[in-house]
Amino acid sequence: MPNLYLRQTARRRWLTLIAALGLLVAGQLWLQLNDRQAFMGVWAGLAWLVHNFTPDAAAWHDLPTITYQLWRTIVIAIAATSVAAIVAVGLGLAGAATTGRIRWLRGGVRLFASVMRNFPFVAWALVLLFSFKQNDFTGFLALFLMTIGYLTRAFIETLEEVGGGAIEALEATGARYWPIVIQGVLPAAIGGLLSWVLYMIENNIRDATLVGMLTGTGIGFTFDLYFKSFRYPSAGLVVVTLIITTIAIELLATHLRQVLTH
């Protein structure tokens, strides 16, 4: 009966709406939020930001330090992603249904990727800080460990896009495993793989601030230092350079991705 159908969809719509509102209210009650304070805070915060964070003459003196730290951060984020990508290609080949020849290894790789992807990176950062102290390598390792799970999963999907049929056709010519992978699968997938690497570099540069704050390295540490010693204009300058860099890298990555995948 058409009537019944319409009534049911209407009821489902209302239930969904009520559930969403209920979750909103429940969340607020649980966190004991002061809504008024939070709402007014939005504008107060923006005003405060503009007033205090505008870089002044003193801040410009810090520019060389800031740009140097930013440069180091970017370079290390790229290195961490690239090294992770090399490992992830190997894992991806072992984990993809089309190229992974060992069944239990395939499952193992997928499980490993899932655990690494969901492992709270705060924990990585803190544990690494304890053992490797406050230096570049700690940030590098933290970003590396954060990236490996994501890239492995993404690579598995990208490698599987090179169809099983094409691989079977190469097997039918009598070619061996590694020539098939290196001459057939990888050249076909390289555009997709590099797109993912670019995406992760972009992401890691965004996250590098937070990781830096936790591990006491790079631009995150620089910001923390200025912020905690109330040198707000310098902290503001850090933010400005971060905005410029992030947007520039986003635009560059988007453009490159378009070229790579036609």
Next chain:
Amino acid sequence: MLTIAGLNKTYPNHKRGLEAVNVTFAPGVTAIIGPSGAGKTTLLRSINRLITPESGSVRLGDQEIRTANAKALRKIRHRIGMIFQDYNLIEELAAIDNVLHGCLGGKTWLAGILGHYTAAEQARAYELLAEVGLADFATQRCADLSGGQKQRVGIARALMQSPEVILCDEPIASLDPASTQAVMTLLGDLAKRGIMIIVNLHQVDIARQYADHIVGVNQGRIVFDGPTAGLNDAALAAIYAKEAVAEDA
């Protein structure tokens, strides 16, 4: 000479693939016809062991294929070319790269990995592309080619192996009539040059037009095996019968 004897294949879900299949393929074009799910593809793929049957024998010359070890199997596969309904090319690569893939099986492991092709191999790949009428498309990405062109790249890749046999798994099922004619004529020419062509076909009229021999398959069994001229209405009825044949036989 390619001989198949007593070949059996059952799939994991107890579906019969092939049952006691005996057939000898002669030079020329042999078309395998039969209803969907009859075992045409299973038969074809058993020849280069993309599917491994449980029992029986597949012999190319004096070489047993069904029980060959990995190394021997690769050698035999290199002697047998194959083309597919969906072309199965590496679409991101240029046509010439895909043709060159045909000689990967005859190379050492290291040369294969490095993708090192000799000048002679490169020249031959260009020659073969010209032969299938794609001289101007050598450096084109395969993804940008039409279906008929892709299939011709597939044929060139198979020819690159200098094969004794070419297996064709529904090679024209995705093609328009003009490309169908071009591909089938090409296969006929290759047969005249001494390459044995075994082709799975859906359309009986195409089989009649281009094949020298017909093998009819139904329910995993051979129900017709003979020259094209012998394919009369009774034979056709047996090939495309629904259940009756399995019970009678």
Next chain:
Amino acid sequence: MIAKPLTLTRAPQPQKRPLSRAQRATRLLLLALTAISGYALVTMHTDHLNWATAFASFWHNLQLMIVHPHLGQDSWAALLQAFANTIALAMLTTLLGAFLAFFLALATARPFAPKPLALAMRSLMAVIRAIPTILWVLVYATVIGLGNEAAVVGLTFHSVAYLTKAFAEAMETVPPAKLAALRATGCGFWLTVRHALWPEVRASLLSWTFIRFEINFTNAVAVGAAAGTGGIGYNLFMASAFNFDFQEVGLIVYLLLAFAICLEFVAVRMRKHLTH
């Protein structure tokens, strides 16, 4: 065997192949990544790090975390409450963000917004997204005080900017003709949005919202640790950076991991359900 090739219509020569744009970009990018990585690894400041001890201690702590997770200073009750706080924070900011982003996306998506407005919105959202979440939270913690409010406002900011971009892109995939069809029946703007746009983009918006929920959950943990706004992230920070109790860190990690893997499972199911 082929006796000899057929007579050729023309004799093609192996030619030097021109690289396509994509191939050139691929090579250049691979080269650049290798060069930058090499430079970074060679010039990395390690401050005379003793590699053997560092890796040994890292391995030891990892074992403590993974093999011997154990309660530390905080009781189960305290941990679970902090955990619930983090989940509530992630949920609230995602819902708020999605709600606001829907309307902002209408002002950003090409079929609806006039060009200058769309461009202005896009740029604004790009700038907000470029500022890390943690900075928003730190700023708001300074202005309205350390607490859940600062975390909510800070996380919402970033969610709105992220979801607005995603939602607008989803809306742009709807063919304008479908909207025009409803316009043609005499519907106004909001009716068109409600009855033509919404049914088309509903599934995609839902899946983006869910992705953002996963991100916000991670961020809520991070913010608690780095800004001290509470939640399980703060416990994680205290256990590791102050008490050096890696057994408790391990326990918290297991808790977070379990939740995240449940979310991933739900996400996979949902995607299958939506795209079937």
